[in-house]
Amino acid sequence: MTQLMINGKAYDVDVEDDMPLLWVIRDVIGFTGTKFGCGMGLCGACSIHIDGNVARSCITPVAAAKGKNITTIEGLGTPDNPHPVQQAWAESDVPQCGYCQSGQIMAAASLLKENPKPNEDDIKNGMTNYCRCGTYLQIHAAVKKASDLIGDES
Amino acid sequence: MSTQEKLKVSRRQFMGMSGALVLGMYLPVGKLAAKAGVSAAGKVNAFLVIAPDNSITFYNPFIEMGQGTYTSIPTLVAEELDADLSAMQIAQAPHGDDYKIMFNNTVRFTGGSLSVRSSYETMRRAGATARAMLINAAAEKWQVKASDCKTEPGFVINQSTGDKLSYGELAPLAATQTVPEDLPLKESKDFRLIGKPVKRTDSLAKATGTANFGIDTQIDGMLVAVVKQSPVFGGKVKSFDAAAVKDMPGVKWVDPIPDGVAVIADNYWHALKAIQALPVSFDEGANAKFSSAAYLQSLQDNLDTAGVNVENKGDVATALKSAETKLTADYHVPFLAHATLEPMNCTALVTDNNCTVWAPNQGADFVAGTAAGITGLPLDAITVETPFLGGGFGRRFLMDFVAQAVTLAKAHKGIPIKVVWSREEDTQHDFYRPMTAARYRAGLDANGKPVALHVTNVGEGPMGRLNPEFLADPKIDTTVVEGVEKQPYEIANHKLDYVHMPLSPVPIGYWRSVAHSVNGFIKESFIDEMAHAAKKDPVAFRLSMLSNSPRFAAVLKKAAAMADWNPSVVEKNGVKHAMGVSLHESFGSLVAQVAEVSIENKKINVHKVWCVVDCGFAVNPAIVKMQMESALAFGLSAAMGEEITMEKGRVRQTNFHTYPILMGKDMPEVETEIINSGATMGGVGEIGTPPIASAVCNALFTLTGKRIRTLPLSKTDLNA
Numbered sequence: 001m002t003q004l005m006i007n008g009k010a011y012d013v014d015v016e017d018d019m020p021l022l023w024v025i026r027d028v029i030g031f032t033g034t035k036f037g038c039g040m041g042l043c044g045a046c047s048i049h050i051d052g053n054v055a056r057s058c059i060t061p062v063a064a065a066k067g068k069n070i071t072t073i074e075g076l077g078t079p080d081n082p083h084p085v086q087q088a089w090a091e092s093d094v095p096q097c098g099y100c101q102s103g104q105i106m107a108a109a110s111l112l113k114e115n116p117k118p119n120e121d122d123i124k125n126g127m128t129n130y131c132r133c134g135t136y137l138q139i140h141a142a143v144k145k146a147s148d149l150i151g152d153e154s
Numbered sequence: 155m156s157t158q159e160k161l162k163v164s165r166r167q168f169m170g171m172s173g174a175l176v177l178g179m180y181l182p183v184g185k186l187a188a189k190a191g192v193s194a195a196g197k198v199n200a201f202l203v204i205a206p207d208n209s210i211t212f213y214n215p216f217i218e219m220g221q222g223t224y225t226s227i228p229t230l231v232a233e234e235l236d237a238d239l240s241a242m243q244i245a246q247a248p249h250g251d252d253y254k255i256m257f258n259n260t261v262r263f264t265g266g267s268l269s270v271r272s273s274y275e276t277m278r279r280a281g282a283t284a285r286a287m288l289i290n291a292a293a294e295k296w297q298v299k300a301s302d303c304k305t306e307p308g309f310v311i312n313q314s315t316g317d318k319l320s321y322g323e324l325a326p327l328a329a330t331q332t333v334p335e336d337l338p339l340k341e342s343k344d345f346r347l348i349g350k351p352v353k354r355t356d357s358l359a360k361a362t363g364t365a366n367f368g369i370d371t372q373i374d375g376m377l378v379a380v381v382k383q384s385p386v387f388g389g390k391v392k393s394f395d396a397a398a399v400k401d402m403p404g405v406k407w408v409d410p411i412p413d414g415v416a417v418i419a420d421n422y423w424h425a426l427k428a429i430q431a432l433p434v435s436f437d438e439g440a441n442a443k444f445s446s447a448a449y450l451q452s453l454q455d456n457l458d459t460a461g462v463n464v465e466n467k468g469d470v471a472t473a474l475k476s477a478e479t480k481l482t483a484d485y486h487v488p489f490l491a492h493a494t495l496e497p498m499n500c501t502a503l504v505t506d507n508n509c510t511v512w513a514p515n516q517g518a519d520f521v522a523g524t525a526a527g528i529t530g531l532p533l534d535a536i537t538v539e540t541p542f543l544g545g546g547f548g549r550r551f552l553m554d555f556v557a558q559a560v561t562l563a564k565a566h567k568g569i570p571i572k573v574v575w576s577r578e579e580d581t582q583h584d585f586y587r588p589m590t591a592a593r594y595r596a597g598l599d600a601n602g603k604p605v606a607l608h609v610t611n612v613g614e615g616p617m618g619r620l621n622p623e624f625l626a627d628p629k630i631d632t633t634v635v636e637g638v639e640k641q642p643y644e645i646a647n648h649k650l651d652y653v654h655m656p657l658s659p660v661p662i663g664y665w666r667s668v669a670h671s672v673n674g675f676i677k678e679s680f681i682d683e684m685a686h687a688a689k690k691d692p693v694a695f696r697l698s699m700l701s702n703s704p705r706f707a708a709v710l711k712k713a714a715a716m717a718d719w720n721p722s723v724v725e726k727n728g729v730k731h732a733m734g735v736s737l738h739e740s741f742g743s744l745v746a747q748v749a750e751v752s753i754e755n756k757k758i759n760v761h762k763v764w765c766v767v768d769c770g771f772a773v774n775p776a777i778v779k780m781q782m783e784s785a786l787a788f789g790l791s792a793a794m795g796e797e798i799t800m801e802k803g804r805v806r807q808t809n810f811h812t813y814p815i816l817m818g819k820d821m822p823e824v825e826t827e828i829i830n831s832g833a834t835m836g837g838v839g840e841i842g843t844p845p846i847a848s849a850v851c852n853a854l855f856t857l858t859g860k861r862i863r864t865l866p867l868s869k870t871d872l873n874a
Contacts, residue, residue, distance in 0.1 A: 016403060019423050027378065027421035032370035033363020035544070036422070037495050038577045042810040045495055073363030082362060089361035093353060093776065096220030096784055098360030099367060099495045099544030124819045130810065132495045132545050133220045134787020136821035138780070 002062060006031070007075025017063035021055075022046045024062050025072060033073035033102045037130070044129030047103035048072050054110035073102035076109060084153065085109045088146035096133035103129050108143045117147055173326035175204040177284050178252060201247070201280050202231065204288070208308065208322030210237055213247040215255055215262050216269040217516060218356060219546035220784065221839040222777035223269050225354045227277055229774060230270075233347045234281030234340060236305040237321070244355060246540040249518035249533070263517035265548060265664065267741035267837020270773050274835060275339070282337045290334075291327035292319050349830075351776030356542070366541045368514035371501040373570035377406055379562050380425035381573060383414035383583050386438040386803035387659040391415050393435050399428040408432065409565055411558045418562060422574050438803060441659045446589065446800040450486060453591035453612045453655050457484060461610065461653030462629045464639055468647030473606035477597025481687050485594070485676040485863045489798040490587035490665055491807070493815055496544020497580040498555040501572040502563035504529055509536050511560065512572075514543040516550045524553040528560045547788070548664035552585050552620075581813055582805040585663025586798050588613055590634065590672045594680040597647075602688030604699065606647040611635050611673070614657045616664050629654075633664070637673030637740060637844060642706045643681065643699035660800065666788050667840035670740040674844025675793070675851070675865065678736040682852040683861060691721045692735050692852065705744055705831055709766040710737050712827060713746035717764040723857060729754055731761065734853030736845035742836030743769040747786065749822070749849035751857060758867060760790060760822040760850055765842065770835040772828045778838050779826045785842030786824065791816035793847035795868045814868075 001012045006029065013028050020039075025031050025048070034057060037045030041059035048057045049071040050064075077083030082090065085108050095101045104127065111118060111126045118126065123143045131139065178200050203211045212231055218224040224244050232239040247253045254262040256272050285305060292310035293300040296317065304311050309318045321328075342349065359365035384390060394415050396408035404424030409416050415434055419425035474480060501512040502525070509529045515521045518538040525536045543550060559573040575583075590613040597606035615633030617624055625632060632639075635652050665671060685695035693714045700707040713719075714735065723732045729752050737746045748764045765782045772778040795814040799806050807813040851862040858872050 023421055023423040027423070030372060031363075032366075032372065035367075035495075036369065036497065036574070038810050039426075040577070040809050040811065043495065077362060079358050079362045079364060082358070086358075086361040090358040093357045093780075095354075095357055095360035096222075096780065097218075097495070097543060097545045098220070098356065098365050099542075101360050102363045105361060127818050130495065130815055130817065132493060132547075132788075132815060134784045134791070134816065134821065135780070136787065136816075136818040137783060137824060139818060 002066060004062070004065060004070060005068065006070045007072060015062055018061045020058050021048070021060045021062050021065050021070070022057035025057060031072050031074050035099055035102055037100070042130070043100070044107060045100050045103040047106040047129060049106060049110060052110070052113060054107050073106060076106065083109060084149040085112065085146040088142040088149055092138060092142045092145060094135055094138040094142045096135050100129055100131045104131065104139055108139070108146060111143065112147055112150060116150060118143065173206045173329070175284060175287060175325040175328040176200045177202040177280055202284055204284060204321050204325045204328070206322050206325050208320050209243060210241065210321065211243045211245055213245050215247045215253040216273070217246060217264045217540055217543055217546070219264070219516070219543035221781060222354060222774065223264065224356050225352060226270050226774050226777055227273060228355065229347045229352050230274060230277035231281040233345060234278045235285045236307055238307040239347060239352060240355065241308070247518070249522040249536070249538045254519070262519060263551065264546070265516050265551060267839045267841065271742070271835040271837060274773070278339050279337065282339055283334060286334045286337055287328040287331040288321055288324045290331045291324045295319065295327060348773055349771070349775070352774055354777070367496055367544050368501070368512060368541050369496055369499045369544070369574060370541070371512040371572055373501065373503065376501065376570040376572055377418050377420060378422045378425050379416045379418045379559070379571050379573045380422060380429045381411060381414050381416045381558055381575060381579060382429050382432070382434060383579060384436045384438070385582065386436065386442050387661065388441050389413065389436045389438045391434060392437045395433040399432050402428045402431065407566070409562055411561050416558065416562055416573070418566070418571060426576060441803040444659065444800065444803050446489060449589060449657060450591065453486065453589065454484065456612050456653045456655055457591060457593040457610055459612070459653045461651040463649070464630050464635055464652050465648060465650040467649070470606050470608045470647045470649040473647035474595060474597045474608065477605055478600040479598040479602070479687055480596070481683060482593065482595045483680055483683055483861070483863060484591065485679065486591040487589065487672050487675065487865050489589050489660065490792055490796050491581055491584045491798050491813055492545070492547045492549035492665060493581065493813060494545030494547060494549055497577055498575040499573060500556045500559035501570055502559040503570040504560065504563040504567050506567065507531070507535060509560065509563070510539065511536065511556060512539040512541065513556050513559070514550055515540055515556070516546050516548070520551065520553050521556050524556045525560045528557060529564055547666040548668070549584065552663055554583070577810070578808045581807050581809060585616070585661045587665030587671060588615060588657055588662040590669070592676050594676070596680070596684050598684065598688050602690055604643070604645045604684055607645045608649045609638050610651045610653060611638065612653040612655050614655060614662065615669060616662050618654070619662055633669045635669065635673070637670040637738065638677050641677060642703045642739065643696070644702060645699065666785065667740055667843040670738065670840070670844040671789065671792070674736070674738040674740070675847040678738060678845060678848035679851055679863070682734070682848065682855065686855070693719055693721070696735070696737060705768055705833060706737060706739070708831070709744045709746040709768050709829060710735070712829065713748050713764050713766040716766065716825060716827060717748035717750070719748060721856065730857060732853045732856035734849045734851065734856065736849035736852065738844040740841050740844050742834060743767060743838065743841045745782070745841050745845050747845040747849045749846065749853050751850055751853040753857060753872060756873060758794070758854065758872070760820070762823040762825070763846065763849065765824060765826040766829060767826065767841065768829040768831045768833065769838050769841070770833040771830050775828055778828055781838050782826045782842040783824045785840055786846040787816055787821060789843035789846035790822070790850065793850055793865050793867055794820070795866045797866050797869070
């Protein structure tokens with residue numbers, strides 16, 4: 001048995017050590033907000049936080065997350081109580097198909113934690129997740145907006 | 155005549171929801187009897203349900219794949235119903251004839267940039283009818299005339315007393331009212347929602363991970379299947395050794411599927427590990443030797459073949475012969491993959507009497523038909539659940555992945571089985587945008603005025619392959635020549651030929667904007683070649699051929715004005731920048747784009763795109779602008795780096811490292827303006843894609859003097 005701390009709750013799972021965290025989260029535990037896109041850590045749809053740092057869960061073996069705090073999009077905030085990044089995303093109507101956006105939001109939240117006032121280049125270079133709908137300009141603007149929202153709160 | 159004019163709104167009994175006002179659509183007389191039978195059996199197909207608890211549910215016949223149909227379509231209903239859009243629940247309509255509201259009630263799908271423009275009247279009429287019945291119910295209750303009542307979102311108001319009743323309170327009585335016919339619709343000056351940048355209905359769900367996609371389907375007892383399909387198109391499984399993997403963790407069964415094999419396990423990872431370990435041998439069949447390079451050669455070998463004449467005006471041969479300046483250029487474009495970020499997936503549950511399919515799809519009836527065909531069950535025993543799509547772009551018209559899930563679920567009745575493709579399967583088993591080759595020949599007179607244009611397109615289109623019944627002329631595949639056919643430029647002698655060269659065995663399909671993605675690039679690049687040969691400004695040169703096409707001229711002029719168009723190279727911060735222009739009509743809408751590019755350290759930078767669209771009328775200008783950005787990003791992505799090639803009958807690309815899609819740092823700034831010209835409403839979701847590649851390549855020509863006649867740009871050395 002492996003114990004995982006996900007969104008502040010402990011889960012005991014019986015899985016192989018090399019199983020990517022993505023599939024433990026999605027198929028074993030059942031949080032489906034984290035998406036599968038490529039399986040190679042390229043697209044970022046599977047982005048989560050491990051101890052507050054963004055990680056691509058499709059190439060992160062479960063063994064690497066033992067004893068650490070895992071946060072998924074569901075743990076970042078909820079529709080009733082969204083995280084400022086989620087709020088910025090929703091208010092700005094960023095998503096189109098929406099499939100990549102959980103990962104984008106996790107990446108953005110991590111970026112803003114490292115760098116609360118990113119400039120344009122910081123955002124462009126820091127946000128490396130793919131969006132096939134091409135919502136990039138809206139994503140970049142929403143990161144800026146989230147930065148402002150977080151600044152207002154603190 | 156338009157589809158919607160044949161529809162009659164009608165009221166139905168809604169079993170199990172007594173007291174609700176349920177509006178369905180009756181199909182034209184002739185199909186009524188069959189409908190009544192279905193109704194009697196208790197199956198009611200509603201578009202709109204207003205329940206006593208004040209909930210309003212709209213059953214959308216169009217799916218949401220990012221293009222905004224879960225906002226724009228209910229907006230049409232909410233406008234006339236006078237309801238609060240954000241309070242409406244939007245559900246996907248089930249399959250069935252009642253929802254076939256397109257092309258004279260023959261079909262229903264989401265694509266062709268058709269959703270809003272094909273249902274603009276129908277959806278408004280549904281809303282207006284429900285509102286009238288609610289008003290009539292209130293008038294009956296208050297014993298006043300209907301004309302003494304008005305509405306505000308969600309309520310009917312008694313104008314003389316100020317009393318008000320909610321739609322939910324009125325629903326039971328409204329359901330007993332006669333269905334009014336020929337109701338007037340709102341005048342555009344009274345629009346509250348239509349024409350406004352109404353907020354999307356799906357943003358919060360998609361920002362919080364609570365939006366449900368097909369791949370997120372979870373049913374009690376569900377198993378997950380991962381497939382391995384024949385790497386060579388058309389190959390068959392010769393044998394596989396299930397025993398070799400049956401003891402691997404989580405593995406339940408190894409099953410054959412059409413053209414492949416599947417491992418069914420307790421989760422994706424276990425199924426993937428097992429399918430990777432499974433010894434499989436394929437009979438590669440007749441296609442084991444083909445290559446896309448050889449295909450290209452065969453297309454190029456036929457650039458002067460007569461083919462089928464599509465258009466012929468004047469005398470091209472004579473005009474070309476006597477032209478002062480002649481130019482000829484050959485272009486070609488590669489196969490492309492859809493690369494939806496959500497890989498193909500489908501969940502199915504089959505029992506002796508029923509089948510339920512959860513499938514991201516662009517046509518619920520295609521899903522139902524596929525499931526019925528495999529299970530042998532009647533259509534009304536099939537339930538189709540359509541969640542949000544993680545991208546569609548034309549890929550999810552095809553039902554190969556649905557067939558796999560239903561095949562597996564039929565073999566394991568009572569167990570829900572979710573098929574999930576790996577990215578590699580998704581890349582290598584797509585229905586690709588076809589490779590196409592073209593030869594353009596033009597003649598200019600001594601003043602640089604175009605006198606002749608002769609175009610030959612060689613290839614095969616998805617419509618001829620997949621839906622030949624839709625072709626007006628079976629010999630002419632619209633999905634090869636659209637976009638160069640009926641082009642607007644006034645040239646006295648003009649000829650278009652189509653040479654049909656089958657691309658079999660490569661699966662081909664509809665890729666966002668279909669052949670417009672091909673011809674928008676080639677036509678507008680060659681027009682640019684003509685402009686340079688004529689020593690004319692590319693914008694002025696185009697305008698000189700648009701004197702009878704004022705809408706085209708208007709979008710072009712506006713784009714040039716927004717960009718502060720400059721045909722010369724300019725230096726900014728020590729780096730040379732240049733602009734390129736493109737103008738293209740598709741799906742009934744016009745788009746002009748100007749792109750500004752530079753090259754630094756051999757890297758092409760597209761800095762900004764100015765985009766002007768005339769789609770007749772923008773129902774939601776915010777969504778229209780987002781679609782312009784989205785579609786041009788899609789086209790730019792392809793132009794920069796996308797290409798599917800085949801060797802030994804196999805696709806060589808596997809995942810995003812070999813099939814790179816546009817990343818955020820390479821997304822240009824975009825400025826979009828909409829012209830509401832009042833012309834017949836055109837489509838929106840695809841029209842931003844066709845012009846972008848030529849706008850960029852035309853700019854690169856100005857910058858480097860190198861004319862780019864094939865894509866992607868990653869193959870071209872601009873320094874050579």
